[in-house]
Amino acid sequence: MVTINLFLTIQKSAAIISFLAAVLVVCVVVFLISTSSKEEDKTSVKHKVYKLRGRYFLLLLIAIIALLFLSLRLLPYKSFQGKADEIVTVVATQWAWKMEPGISDKSPAQFTGSNEITLPSQKLIKFLVTSADVNHNFAIYNSEGVLVGQTQAMPQYTNEMEHQFEEKGDYKVLCLEYCGIPHAYMFATIHIK
Amino acid sequence: MLQISPIEIKKQRKFIVVWSVTFLIAFPLLILLGLLMRMNQGEVIKIGMDKFYMLMTLHGLGMSGLLFSMSFAALWYLISTRYAKLNIGLGYFVYTLILLGVVGLAIAGLMGKFAAGWYLLYPLPFKGATWAAWSTGLSIISLIILGVAWLAGMLHVIYVLAKEYGGFTNLLGWQYLSGKEVKRELPPIVMITTISLIPGVIAFLAGAVFLIMNLLQYFEPSLTFDPLLLKNLVFFFGHTLVNITLYCCLGWVYALLPEYTGREWKVNKVLVYSWNATLFFIMFAYFHHLYMDFVQPLPFQVAGQLASYFSAIPATVVTMFGVIAQLYHSKIKWGIVPVAFLIGVAGWAIGGFAAVVDSTIAVNKILHNTLWVPAHFHTYMLTGVVLFIFGFLFYLSHTKEEQYKDKFAKFGFWLFVIAGHAFIATFYSGGMNSIPRRYADYKGIPISYTHHTGALLAQIAVYCIIALLMGLFIMYISILIKLGKKKPITHIHLAEG
Numbered sequence: 001m002v003t004i005n006l007f008l009t010i011q012k013s014a015a016i017i018s019f020l021a022a023v024l025v026v027c028v029v030v031f032l033i034s035t036s037s038k039e040e041d042k043t044s045v046k047h048k049v050y051k052l053r054g055r056y057f058l059l060l061l062i063a064i065i066a067l068l069f070l071s072l073r074l075l076p077y078k079s080f081q082g083k084a085d086e087i088v089t090v091v092a093t094q095w096a097w098k099m100e101p102g103i104s105d106k107s108p109a110q111f112t113g114s115n116e117i118t119l120p121s122q123k124l125i126k127f128l129v130t131s132a133d134v135n136h137n138f139a140i141y142n143s144e145g146v147l148v149g150q151t152q153a154m155p156q157y158t159n160e161m162e163h164q165f166e167e168k169g170d171y172k173v174l175c176l177e178y179c180g181i182p183h184a185y186m187f188a189t190i191h192i193k
Numbered sequence: 194m195l196q197i198s199p200i201e202i203k204k205q206r207k208f209i210v211v212w213s214v215t216f217l218i219a220f221p222l223l224i225l226l227g228l229l230m231r232m233n234q235g236e237v238i239k240i241g242m243d244k245f246y247m248l249m250t251l252h253g254l255g256m257s258g259l260l261f262s263m264s265f266a267a268l269w270y271l272i273s274t275r276y277a278k279l280n281i282g283l284g285y286f287v288y289t290l291i292l293l294g295v296v297g298l299a300i301a302g303l304m305g306k307f308a309a310g311w312y313l314l315y316p317l318p319f320k321g322a323t324w325a326a327w328s329t330g331l332s333i334i335s336l337i338i339l340g341v342a343w344l345a346g347m348l349h350v351i352y353v354l355a356k357e358y359g360g361f362t363n364l365l366g367w368q369y370l371s372g373k374e375v376k377r378e379l380p381p382i383v384m385i386t387t388i389s390l391i392p393g394v395i396a397f398l399a400g401a402v403f404l405i406m407n408l409l410q411y412f413e414p415s416l417t418f419d420p421l422l423l424k425n426l427v428f429f430f431g432h433t434l435v436n437i438t439l440y441c442c443l444g445w446v447y448a449l450l451p452e453y454t455g456r457e458w459k460v461n462k463v464l465v466y467s468w469n470a471t472l473f474f475i476m477f478a479y480f481h482h483l484y485m486d487f488v489q490p491l492p493f494q495v496a497g498q499l500a501s502y503f504s505a506i507p508a509t510v511v512t513m514f515g516v517i518a519q520l521y522h523s524k525i526k527w528g529i530v531p532v533a534f535l536i537g538v539a540g541w542a543i544g545g546f547a548a549v550v551d552s553t554i555a556v557n558k559i560l561h562n563t564l565w566v567p568a569h570f571h572t573y574m575l576t577g578v579v580l581f582i583f584g585f586l587f588y589l590s591h592t593k594e595e596q597y598k599d600k601f602a603k604f605g606f607w608l609f610v611i612a613g614h615a616f617i618a619t620f621y622s623g624g625m626n627s628i629p630r631r632y633a634d635y636k637g638i639p640i641s642y643t644h645h646t647g648a649l650l651a652q653i654a655v656y657c658i659i660a661l662l663m664g665l666f667i668m669y670i671s672i673l674i675k676l677g678k679k680k681p682i683t684h685i686h687l688a689e690g
Contacts, residue, residue, distance in 0.1 A: 009559075010555075010560070011559055011563075011624065011625045011627060012625055014547075014550050014551070014556055014560060014565070014624075014625070015621060015622075015624070015625040017550060018543075018547045018550055018621065021542075021543065021547075025539050025543050025546075028517070028539075029535060029536070029539050032517065032520045032535065033527065036521070036522065036523055036525050036527070037524060038522045039522060040521070042456045045456075045518060045521050045523075046518055048521075049514060049517055049518040049521060050514075052514075053514040056509070056510065056514070057506070057510045060505065060506060060509065061506070064502050064503065064506070067502070068498070068502060071498070071553050071555045072495065072498065072554070074554075075491075075494070075555065076487065076554070076555075076558050077487050077491060077494065078487065079491065094320070094321040133316075133321060134321060135314050135420065135424070137485065141627065141640055141643065143640070144640075145627055145640045145642040145643035145646070147559055147563065149558065149559075150485060150558060150559075150562075151485055151486075151487055152487075154420055154421060154424075154486060155420055156419065156421075157420070157421060157486070157488045158488070159485075160487060161487065172638075172639050176561070176562040176563070176630075177314070177562060178310050178314065178317070178631040179317065179321075180317065180320075180321045180322070180323070181243050181246060181308065181323050183632070184631075184632040184634060184635070184638075185637040187639055
């Protein structure tokens with residue numbers, strides 16, 4: 001049976017909005033070209049365009065403030081995070097992921113974790129992500145290939161990222177920061193029970 | 194009032210022809226590198242991962258450097274033939290240094306297989322490198338040479354303009370805000386040049402600090418630096434370079450479009466406020482490249498989103514509405530130059546919108562380092578900056594009548610535009626499908642959908658690039674035939690209004 005996934009991801013929403021914006025731009029271009037054969041006094045044109053510009057400016061300002069108000073409450077950073085049910089330490093190396101439950105007291109170079117880990121669904125997981133060598137990016141993909149969360153793995157720093165896995169199954173970890181020649185072959189698996 | 198002699202104009206014209214030919218040679222070569230990369234990702238050819246990342250490094254450094262150089266060279270030409278006497282000797286010195294830097298980068302890439310990416314994300318050049326160690330040193334030194342060249346050129350232009358227009362603040366248009374009568378009108382191109390080059394100078398200084406730190410570590414491997422600090426430095430440098438490339442182009446859109454519409458486009462208070470605000474936003478927008486570094490101080494993260502969002506106000510309210518006021522009911526004859534400028538502004542608008550979407554932190558946590566990122570910057574580079582450059586090249590090589598009548602070139606132009614947007618659409622689709630960027634191929638990805646979608650989109654992109662190159666070739670024939678012809682000095686004046 002063919003199932004159609006109607007769930008609108010952030011990726012799809014971004015694409016739809018950007019496509020609509022592009023259509024609007026094309027409409028303006030077509031309008032300008034198709035009406036350019038007429039001649040109108042530049043003062044009269046200025047008056048019309050400036051009137052429209054004033055309205056557009058107000059609309060844009062309101063839209064920007066509203067979007068900032070809404071989106072700046074959805075930040076992924078530490079001060080916006082909840083209380084984690086489980087903590088996982090993640091160390092990236094060239095070119096493998098190492099993961100282990102809990103907070104590790106070992107240095108990134110000495111850390112020995114596995115590239116597979118099992119975690120519970122419906123629980124808030126906090127990943128403490130760092131690197132033993134160069135910059136990497138810890139990106140979690142669900143089984144349908146949708147990126148659901150990411151943070152950089154930077155040497156000398158630990159980025160704290162939280163994620164709640166809603167569905168059971170296997171999630172894959174990909175590296176999303178260029179980290180050397182085998183960068184595209186650096187994977188791990190998170191089993192969600 | 195300033196008098197520029199016909200001999201000086203001839204010299205400057207020769208100089209811009211040298212730059213234009215250099216651009217016309219290098220541009221398709223760098224596209225070919227992109228084509229090879231997409232062919233490898235599409236599993237059409239197999240070039241090996243080391244070669245892929247070497248090509249990626251050359252393509253990124255080459256394109257951003259070439260487009261900035263050509264944008265700056267065109268500004269140089271327009272300023273030196275109309276508004277201020279620029280030192281042609283210094284111009285050739287800058288050009289020679291740039292060639293020297295490019296040769297160094299090409300040797301490091303093609304012979305040493307240097308492949309740390311355009312941004313040499315510290316400490317990657319020194320850890321786990323499979324390329325020759327000397328190629329890291331040569332790349333850093335070559336980039337320093339390029340930086341010195343651009344800095345010298347930019348500082349010279351700002352200095353000469355400040356002298357010509359009675360001080361630095363006059364270049365920013367502040368005399369329009371005092372309420373007093375303005376003694377000498379400030380051409381928009383002069384103000385935009387200044388506003389583009391000031392952040393450029395600061396960014397290049399940041400780039401210089403970054404490169405010197407890298408060079409120190411190259412010679413003394415026991416040294417280490419803070420990777421977060423170096424990431425800030427390199428993205429401030431890189432983002433600003435790409436950003437001001439587009440603003441440099443807008444300088445000549447403001448200067449040249451009125452010649453086709455017959456409507457003047459002057460500096461006024463709104464324009465001054467708007468462009469000074471742009472100067473401010475350019476300086477802070479780069480923070481959006483570090484959203485996924487959660488340890489970056491929160492105020493910087495928020496500043497990145499604020500600067501990115503608010504930069505849309507001067508861009509659309511002033512410049513894009515300015516273009517509308519220029520064109521609406523203007524009875525313009527649609528030669529290739531105004532078309533290129535209009536379609537270029539459209540590309541800037543489309544790419545800019547996608548950039549603003551991605552500059553939302555809550556969205557970036559999903560789109561960061563997917564193909565959405567190359568999607569939006571290719572939109573405003575390939576279908577923005579490049580179209581502005583071709584508009585300029587047609588302006589330089591064709592009379593207005595020739596621009597209007599050259600249907601062959603127009604066909605090439607539209608083929609390039611349509612293929613360009615189709616090519617970019619494959620990147621957007623990749624972003625929508627979470628396809629990672631900077632992957633030599635998708636074969637290893639343990640998610641079948643991601644592997645196959647990534648490869649399929651890359652295959653489609655290959656056809657788009659081939660069509661795009663055909664459009665480019667057609668435009669080349671038209672430009673090179675006309676560019677090579679000796680033009681009497683009266684024609685140059687005529688073409689420049």
